[in-house]
Amino acid sequence: MSDIDAFAEAALQLLGPRGFTRDGDIVEPWLTDWRGRYTGRAIGLASPASTSETAELVKLCARHGIPIVPQGGNSGMSGGATPDDTGTAIILSLRRMDRILSLDPDAMQVTCEAGVVLQSLHEAAAEHRLRFPLTLGGKGSATIGGLISTNAGGTQVLRHGTMRAQVLGLEAVLADGSVLDTLTPLKKDNRGFDLKQMLIGSEGTLGVVTAATLRLLPEIGGRAVIWAGLPSVQQARRLLLHFERAAGNSLEGFEVLPKQCLKAVLDYLPDARAPLAGEHEWHALIELVSGPDGSDDLPDFAQGILESAFEDGLLDDATIAANDSQAEAFWLLRDSISPAERAIxxxxxxxxxxxxxxxxxxxxxxxxxxxxxxxxxxxxxxxxxxxxxxxxxxxxxxxxxxxxxxxxxxxxxxxxxxxxxxxxxxxxxxxxxxxxxxxxELGRLGDPVSLALMRSVKQALDPRGLFNPGKLLPLAQTGVKP
CATH class of the missing domain: 3.30.70.2740 (Alpha-Beta Plaits)
Structure with missing residues (x-):
């Protein structure tokens, strides 16, 4: 029996048939990234059901020298969750770890496992009249662990920040199988390094995120979604400044797209309609929100800001969504740009x-x-x-x-x-x-001091280079074997 076969047999005994498989029909869909740019091979697909199983699996991989490629919803854009073509690694899927462990409406915090899908988190928060302030086009497949590992952004970063700003606590399995547990959030904690921040955005190269405590916000009372036509992207910038001054914290999002993107989406979505008549070189999608008690004033508030923008000559045309259905139709145009482009x-x-x-x-x-x-x-x-x-x-x-x-x-x-x-x-x-x-490209253009520090951290936490090899750090400079 080869070492790989011995490992596979031990992994099967540890995780059971639901937790480890080498069945090609099951593994194959997860060997290619969402964009279809990268395809690799793997020993098998490991799907632990708990942090303890993940920790034991990591220990098993360490004993056999098996590289680990962590994977959430496989919706990443940079090939960060795809194994290489050597076939010597396993894919570690966190999709079975999809429980919301606790949700405290008073503290406005939720603790969930890494495999929870973003849309499911939105729905769970909404049941308590709360919301998780990060969203993106792939919310139906992107997982919390993947979003943390890539420090995802989305369309609400303008007001609420990236995923890094949403994480209050973290649990992760390290390369030796030990578990870092910082799930309990503290408003103030000066006991040295903020280790969770080091793991956020590390793309699975330093540890496997298994759970997180995240902040929630009160549900919005109302929203005003505006579609504006503009002559140039510089004019869009001036319109953004106008809304920032006039709307303050009510400004939730400000997206721009050129006419080529809108045309591609309209061709791609058979039932879609352009929000405005005529042709505009650029478009802006703007969202204002109010707190739970401020929805009645929001339409007039948005209308007033828009009228002053017209008076200042900041846009060519604009419309405010008449209801939530039309607002979602506007956002669907924005969220469909990537698949529409891929079809071209x-x-x-x-x-x-x-x-x-x-x-x-x-x-x-x-x-x-x-x-x-x-x-x-x-x-x-x-x-x-x-x-x-x-x-x-x-x-x-x-x-x-x-x-x-x-x-x-x-x-x-x-x-x-x-x-x-x-x-x-x-x-x-x-x-x-x-x-x-x-x-x-990071190796070519990155700051040498920053790269040296990252290599040092990688060497300290994963000296054998078994966590997501070939990702993030330039291969020639990692100091570890890929």
């Missing part, structure tokens, strides 16, 4: 940020620069203008061959975009993580 053909996707004050100027300068440098390509940007993060995508020419284009000209395009972002003082990864997609 190959593209290089970049999840970038620059200082908020410079984002509009960056977009206006970078889009034509890319198209001029790479004739036949089509560059577009959409997303969270209010927090300085846009999704900067470059679509391939119509005659491009999928796979070949991404591995050829596509890589040169990404390097060019990342160079531009770096020149503007930005980040090549704002909310989707580094994964394997941007690993080498």
């Amino acid at each position: 053909g190959p593209a290089m996707q970049h999840d970038i940020s620059v200082p908020v004050s410079r984002m509009a100027d960056f977009v206006a300068a970078a889009l034509p620069a890319v198209e001029q440098r790479f004739p036949g390509s089509s560059a577009l940007a959409f997303g969270h203008l209010g927090d300085g993060n846009v999704h900067f995508h470059v679509l391939a020419p119509g005659d491009a061959t999928p796979g070949e284009w991404e591995d050829g000209e596509g890589k040169h395009i990404s390097a060019f975009v990342h160079d531009l972002v770096t020149e503007w003082g930005g980040s090549i990864s704002a909310e989707h993580g580094i994964g394997q997609m941007k690993r080498d």
Whole structure:
């Protein structure tokens, strides 16, 4: 019996048939990332049902030298949850660990396991007239553990911050099988390093997140969702400033998208309709919310801000959603951009940020620069203008061959975009993580001091390099065997 077979037999005995399988039909769907860019192989799929089972499995992997690739909903954008093609690793799925362990309405806190799906958390909070203040297009598949491991953002970061700001406590299994338990939240705690923050955004390279305590907020009393047509992205920036001054904390989200994105979505969704008549170069999707007792005043409040924006010449046209159904229809247009684009053909996707004050100027300068440098390509940007993060995508020419284009000209395009972002003082990864997609670019452009510190932490916590090898840290600089 080979060592791999011996490991597999021991894993089966530990986890049972529901917890460990080598059945190709079951494992195969989880070997390819959501975008279809990366496909690997694995010994099998491990699905522990508890933290204790996860800890014992990690100890077993350590004894046999088996790498572990943690995976939540497999909805990541950077290939961070996909094994390599050696077939020597296991996929560690946390999807069976999907219990909400406690929910305290008075403290406005919830403790849940890593496999809880974001939408399920939203629904559980709503039963207590509370809400979890982070959402994104993949809320029906993204898990809490994955969102923590990538420090996910979404459409409410403008007001509430990234996943890092939502985590009050954390539980994680470390490389030796020990369990770090900081689930009990303390408002003040000065006992040294904040270890949970080190694990947030580490993409499973330092530990396996198994549970978390998260903050909740009171449910909203009302919402006003506005769709505005604009002549330029710089005008969108001016409109954002107007809403920030006028609306204050009522401003929940401010998204932008160009006319190309809206057209792609309208072609993709057969029943969708454009919110505005006529054609506009850019569009803004704005959401205002009120507290539980302020819903009656919100429509007039939103209307007043919009009227003053018209008086100041900040937009060409706008409409306020008449009801929740229309508001959700507006958001569906925004959330459908990625699948609509994927249906068109190959593209290089970049999840970038620059200082908020410079984002509009960056977009206006970078889009034509890319198209001029790479004739036949089509560059577009959409997303969270209010927090300085846009999704900067470059679509391939119509005659491009999928796979070949991404591995050829596509890589040169990404390097060019990342160079531009770096020149503007930005980040090549704002909310989707580094994964394997941007690993080498981080090595090329990252700050040497920061990389050295990250390598030191990795070496200290995972000296054998068994946690999610080949992700986040550039391979040539990890100091550990992949």
